[in-house]
Amino acid sequence: MDEAEQAPPEGGERSRVAAAVPARSAVPAQPSSARLSGSSPVAGRPVAGTPVTSTGRAVSVSRAAGIKEVAAAAAVSLGTVSNVLNRPQLVSPRTRARVERAMEELGFVRNESARALRAGSSRILAYVMLDPSNPFFTDVATGIEEVAAAADLSVFLCNSGEDAAREARYLDLLLEQRVQGVLITPVDAVNERLRTLPARGTPVVLVDRVAGAGEGCSVSVDDVLGGELAATHLLERGHERIAFIGGPDTLNQVRDRRAGALRALERAGLPPDRLTVLATGALTVAEGRGAAERLVGLPAARRPTAAFCANDLIALGLLQMCVRLGVAVPGDCAIVGYDDIDFAAAAAVPLTSVRQPRYLLGRTAAELLLDEANNPAHEHQAVQFTPELAARASTVG
Amino acid sequence: MDEAEQAPPEGGERSRVAAAVPARSAVPAQPSSARLSGSSPVAGRPVAGTPVTSTGRAVSVSRAAGIKEVAAAAAVSLGTVSNVLNRPQLVSPRTRARVERAMEELGFVRNESARALRAGSSRILAYVMLDPSNPFFTDVATGIEEVAAAADLSVFLCNSGEDAAREARYLDLLLEQRVQGVLITPVDAVNERLRTLPARGTPVVLVDRVAGAGEGCSVSVDDVLGGELAATHLLERGHERIAFIGGPDTLNQVRDRRAGALRALERAGLPPDRLTVLATGALTVAEGRGAAERLVGLPAARRPTAAFCANDLIALGLLQMCVRLGVAVPGDCAIVGYDDIDFAAAAAVPLTSVRQPRYLLGRTAAELLLDEANNPAHEHQAVQFTPELAARASTVG
DNA sequence: CCCCTTCAATGAAAGGTTTCAATGCTGTGA
DNA sequence: TCACAGCATTGAAACCTTTCATTGAAGGGG
16 A cells, blocks of 8 residues: 555656756746745645745856966966965965965955866766665765775765766766776676777775676675675574575675575575575565565465565665564564664564675775775785674574 | 674775775785686685786777877868868768778877867766765656767766765866856755856756755755655545654755645644654664654554655665564554665565656756856756655555 | 859868966075 | 086977868869
8 A cells, every 4th residue: 555655656646847947947937826935835735746936136246366376466487376286385484375365355266177177187976876865875975985085085986876977977087087087786697888998997895796807906895704604694593494585686795695594594404495486686675575466475384484685775665564564573484684774773573684784885985996096016806895784583582 | 784784884894994004005015815717716704805816917908199190181171170170061971981091091099188278168067976886866867968969078976975065176177177157966065166167157956955045956856745655645545643753954855845744734724743853863774773762662552654764765764673573564554765776666565655757857957057158148047846646565565 | 264153172270278387486594 | 617417397299189261173064
């Protein structure tokens, strides 16, 4: 029932935009219901999405001052102003003060394009991410930003939205920008552009993917081990029939985590058919809910007593449906997720999950990138971290 | 209990970094447990965070080719190459083909710094966001990106992390980059730099904040109305004692939403003391859990039968704790959240929530920005949208 | 057969900064 | 008093592209 509400979360709104705003106009024509926001509260209740606006005049401005104007105002040469900006210790305190005052007065802002042009590269790193709404990636991004800030670089986040074309567009753009380096969680394994960037002198580090030979640096987490940890945990708690829920199988993460679960069974001396694989079409909450119904539908004799989900979103969907169907967690069905996103601990039954060192992933990736950019003796590395299990109530009843 | 696990999610990892990596080195020294990833699976099980690495030689590259080299290779002038790039219709097909082949062969990549320098502005928009891990803001960002893509611009996301200093750093950076415009959800209401940007010719649009007079454009949602919707919904379902959970009070959103709830009470002819305010220190899941305990601790006679939470994170925490304490939702306590993030519908009991037009917020903000950047007759607008209620099981039992 | 128009291509200037060799100045040691 | 070291400052070149007025060539009309 709430499926329908959730699926196209704001479809209605968007079509309303189309209705209110002629497609070509840069700014919405104001519908008749528009009000000055200074006036009293809106009478009646407009449909969601109906904008209420107030307007005001735009103020025009004088043209930007450059280093040249500053030099003139301070009665020094161009070179001196540049020195104040870049090598202040070379400038006598007196002159420096004069120049700085001139900058202040003129509202001088250094033109980064000119700087970058002359210097040959910018002070920027970029992280091209799959999905900024996945907390996993934003944590990675935070790690990256910490390292970058320490090196006095800034990070621009680019959202590929799991779309190879958008990813390619961003990579081209970043190349043209001559960024210092690119961190990327690529959409597909094979990406020709990921080879051209390093060939053009822009270092690239793969995040959450393992670089093949000659592919440069990468930072990832051992998903096979993670799967093994999860399954071993369930085995240790006495479960002997386990479901693996996840897909599509094209994702490395899914394959590796399942392989890890199988390895755990093998170590425990159990046959592989004790792992019931329920394939999903994506790693989403909705797919998790669907899997729950399939799981419950299995004949009791063969029904697993525990489920290992390929990520936390699936696990949360599964959990939600179990609660609704009256399946006790962990009594009737223990659940392990993967990623340990914040919402995992915050679920109605706190979720046991495999935790990946997210900040550290980001930090290390950024460190490798900086090394590649600055250290001529740089050697490519494929760093792989090990995950750990966060046991919570969904398995430890 | 799981609080402790959640609070510093990866504190341990970080300190491990510090141990493994001398603070000054750009790249982690490899601990002795490092292995070539090509070799057989790791023996034993290293602590989470211990990296396993493989290495390879970095490949050096030839220097980048410019427009000049292309011109030479194609035996044409600089200007012609530039025309191929920017005004291809002016170039005869024959020459154009020749130039394009030369570009291909030399691996030419346009230097955006030089282009921007000459042209005076870049093809980039930026969205400075409070918190990319809040799904609300990533949805806004998606809306922005759609509009930008249609105008052939790219969007860089900047994460201020609710830190005014970082925000200021990014704004300076963007100014130096001469971006086409800046969209921002500012950290505080008063921000001197937000006035200097427009004064230097970079248009700014406030997102999820209302611009004061002379402050430029803004796009926001009517939080008072949202609060009123939420409370009215509860009143209509027969609840006469309602809790408002949220804080800190310094946040506009919190104050407005509470004011809306009071307005609803007033309209229903109920005294304001029917709204029990439980203040929280932040809008987080953990605070929501804490509020649940306070709520349950109230004497039965005065205990509200429903709660309106200032955002969904609080509501999810409250919901989680209710489930754990055996308080039936919505039977004993109905819950309404705010923002309608995806996890709201995915909770164990799907959450009724106030939905804001997130994509539309982003789209409209971007459209206003583009208008301000390109239309000399631009007039500042403070657009305000109206929210709507998504009723789900947490109130509709 | 010449002039004029049209289309393609050209070459030089400009944009704002950094870099660096060169200049001018001050003060020191002989 | 002179030579020189050391420091502060200077001026011009370089970075790579875009723009635009100009040139050159080809074709059509008188």
